[in-house]
Amino acid sequence: MHHLKAAIYIFLLISWFDVEFGSTASNSFTFPQFVKDPETLVSSNAIFQLGFFSPTNSTSRYLGIWFNNKLNSENSLEVFWVANRDSPVKDSSAVFKISDDGDLQVMDAEDKDSNIRIWQSFDNPTDSFLSGTKLTFNKSLHDTKTNIQSWKSNNDPSSGRFRIASLPRDLTEFFIVSDDKPYWRTGPWNGYRFIGIPFSDSEVSSGFNVDDHDGTVDFSFEPADKSFWERYVLTYDGILLGRIWNDNSSSWESARQSLYTECDVYSKCGKYAVCDSLKEPICECLRGFTPENVDEWRKGNWTDGCVRRTELQCNAPGSKQDKFLHMKQIKVPDYARWILASADDCQGNCIGDCSCLAYSYYTGVGCMLWNASLIDLQQYSEDGADLFIRLANSELPGESGKKKIITAVCVIFGALFVSIAAFFLWKRMAHKNGKRATPPPKETEWQNIFGAAGCSNDFQDLPLFEFTKLADATDNFSEMNKLGQGGFGPVYKGKWEDGQDIAVKRLSSVSGQGQQEFMNEVMVISKLQHKNLVRLLGCSVEGEEKLLVYELMPNKSLDALLFDPQQCKLLDWQKRFNIIKGICRGLLYLHRDSRLRIIHRDLKPSNILLDEELNPKISDFGLARIFGSKQDQANTLRVVGTYGYMSPEYAMEGQFSEKSDVFSLGVLLLEIVSGRRNQKLAQESLNLLTYAWKMWNENNMLSLIDPTILDQRSKVQLFKCIQVGLLCVQEFPEDRPDVPALISMLDVDDAKTLPIPKQPGFTQHRVRFKDEILLNCLEDCSVNYDSMTALSAR
Structure with a gap:
């Protein structure tokens, strides 16, 4: 049987190869014919090649099969089968042959009279199929x-x-x-x-x-x-x-x-927790459960998972029956128990079994039940299965609880209706008496608001809106109209009486930074006008209420599309490249062409809004800083922003400059190309910068690119953008290009003229390489150099 397997594989090998040996074509591989290092067998169609090879930085010799690629050297072969993977030959004296009894053998032929058998047979595949x-x-x-x-x-x-x-x-x-x-x-x-x-x-x-x-x-x-x-x-x-x-x-x-994403790693969030790569943090306990180790959970260590908050009662005397939480679009947990049952019977089997913790029915799979801890759950935006999880009755209010809620809501809305009616009646009477319920802010109020902060009162061109009109436009800031939530406060969709769509950002009363961010954003963005910057339409300042009114971006923010497994397909490479160029143009305006010289300090996908044609507009200037015309750098004791997008010198030393924004832009660029967030990835817990640097040094940039945008026509442009992105995230500010140089790099046709990137900031591995590295033949994705990787503390 052992020899039969070898013979079968040789038959397949011959079928694949249609071998040529040396210059003589042959359609058979007869005993005791052999291949001696460095000879190779090449198929007649030049697709396959068999022979001995040495990996990069190694002198050991292995017998392998690879696709014949004449453009690459031996060190860059993509080998998909290795015979003697755990028994290398130490020099080039090996031969490959078929023994008299039909075994495949790799022999050390140094001693011609007594060949030493290194490896034989073909029991195991290697890393590929x-x-x-x-x-x-x-x-x-x-x-x-x-x-x-x-x-x-x-x-x-x-x-x-x-x-x-x-x-x-x-x-x-x-x-x-x-x-x-x-x-x-x-x-x-x-x-x-x-x-x-x-x-x-x-x-x-x-x-x-x-x-x-x-x-x-x-x-x-x-x-x-x-x-x-x-x-x-x-x-x-x-x-x-x-x-x-x-x-x-x-x-x-x-x-x-x-x-x-990290969520693809098995049981990333531990037991009774679900992982959602589109949320921050990515791990969340299931409803009815709480973290087992609260301190570790808050630190981002979710290994221990969650525990049940209220014990199940099942059919205990005098207790209420357990209920089931319906979760949609879920990767079902591991350790499913399968039974033969219809969808209805599946539910009944779990309800009647007190040890059944969850059930799911999926077409083609059938009925799945779980009797042990639920692990490796993942939330998908689409696809996935319906999962029903058993919870104590109190965790899911029943009909009586719903009735109480409905009654309470009716009482509240009744009281609210009476209050609103009384308010409008009072307002109408006040208007008849020549009074105003809420007088509109005037220029003197601008002076009172911003004068105390030592700011200019030149805001006559910025419209001031009444709070009540903004409340009407947003349906009284309805949750249905809520677009998102930031550190400043919530943002709502609204519509003016003339039909114009607006976005209203409302200062959160619990935001410690909201007041300062509000004043900063009004002062900065009211002076800026550019097609790649979001336009401020006006604001409202009445009592404790402070609101900013913007043009509405119908396609929301870049992260909402880029990191969604389904929505990202709307962003083909040409659209993404146009977004990159638009962000660069907006940043160039802030740094060089506007009336003020602005450092944004919080450039990230959620602050890039997209209009109806997917044109990008930079938003959120609450953390921006105005620079003098001759000022290159500033320091701050209050480091604010988003980790993962901050440059090293800003996060560690409080130093920010144009190059700080360039670093953030580089991270953005790599995210756009890869379709991945700059967070820890599955691979050895690397963040995106480390992974991009690793792929660059391994000449494997294709692995970095989002597969949904990869095609032959755009490959050169994609590789160029990766290189430019790595130039932007170099550790030291002086090594990074400024925005005008960056735009020129994106427009250049010959990427060979671009500089070679150095070590990025915030990577977890140091990669050192020779000074004579050359970027070779970018059109064919080849970066040739020797490298070694070593850990270095940061």
Whole structure:
């Protein structure tokens, strides 16, 4: 049987290769023919190549198979199978042969009379599988025989710590495990897709075939489009990366991957908690639960998860029956128990079983019940399953509770109606007597408001609105009209009597910085007019109420589209590039062309608003500072802003300048290209800057790019933007370009003329490299240099 497997694989190898050996074509691979290092076998169509290779910075020799890429050197080959991964040959004396009894062998041929066998047979794949591959998994945590296993590092093909496994579960699903602990999972298989991978009907699961029988799982995939090669590789840092071969560039291009956000990491938030990458913080206890370790939870360590706030009563005598919380668009928890039942019977089975903590019914999967802690829940914006979680009766008010609420609401609204009617009656009578209920602010009031702060009273051009009119325009600041919430206070959508849409920002009475931010924003933005800056229409200052009125941006903020798995598809690369250029033009106006010289200090996606044509407008000038014409830098003892977008010199030393905004812009640029927030990613807990720097140094920029915008036509422009983004986030301000230079870089056609970026600020790894690094052939995504990575404290 052992020899049969080897023979079968050799047959497949010959079918793949249609081999040429040296200059002589051959359609067979006969005994005892061998390949001696550095000879290689190349297929007649020049697609595949078999031979010995050495990874970067290594002298060890390995037998491998790779796609033949004549544009790259041996050190940049993308190897998808390695024979002797854990038994390297120390020099170039090895040979590959088929023994007389049919085994594949790698031999150390230094001693011609007594060859030393280094490796034999083909029991294990390595880190990759291609279209047409069939794999068989045993449902066991410790089954490592046939599992796909990562390299140990980017330059070491020996067995790494990540592997793909099918664990013992009622339902069929696959896991990436690390040191025998789950790291990522697909969710259950429903016959044509994995339901834990959102939006995968036509993408991730396309062509997958899964057959679960007798404790083993057969897996294979055959893409619908057989005109190109597709490959999945488990990277050394635990990401299952889908790649497609591009004949035009003779290179692999990233198409999709397993982990996009921190929420994709297995049980990121612990038990009884749900992870939502669109929220901050990303982890939240389920309703009816509270953090088990409150102090650690507040620090962002969610490992311990949550505990039940009110114990279940089930059918205890004299107690009220437990109820079920309905959650939508959820990645169902791990450890589902499957039973044969219809949707209605599924509900009944869980309700009647006091040990059942949750249930879900999904077409193709059937009835899923959970009797243990709920772990690895994730909230999706679309897709996902309906999940019903058992809670104590008091956590979900019943009909009697609803009636009490309705009664209370009726009483409150009745009293409110009488009060409003009395107010308008008084106002009408006051008007008849020549009085005004709330006199409008006048220029003297502007002077009183801003004069105390030592500010100019030149605000005659800024309209002042009555508070009551703004209340009417926003339906009395209805929650239905609420657009968002910031540190300053809530923002509401409104409509004037003439039909004009507005956005009203209302100072929060509990905001310690609101008063100062309000005055600062009025003073700054009332003097600015640019198509890439949000326009201030006016404000209101009456008593304790302070409001700012802006033009309404129908597409909300950049982060609302960019980081939403579905909405991001509205932003193709051309739209994103136009947004980048628009932000740059707005920043150039602030720094150089406006009446005032402004440092924004809080540039981030939520402060970039988008109009109906997706044109960007910089907003929120509450933290902005005015610079003198000859001033290059300022210091502050009060560091305010958003971590992740602050430059190192500002966050650590309170120094800010134009280059502080450039740093923030660089982070924004990398986020726009990658579609990821600058927060810790799944890969080794790297933030986006560290990950971008890592991919740059590994010549793997394709892995950084949002797959939804990646195509051959835009690749050069995307690589250029990554390079420009890295130039903007360099650690030292003097190394960063100013905005005029930045705009020129974005317009340049030949990216080879751009500077090579240095170490970014706030990366978690230091990467040092030789001074003679050259950017080589950007059109083919090749950055050639030697590098080494070492940890450095910051």
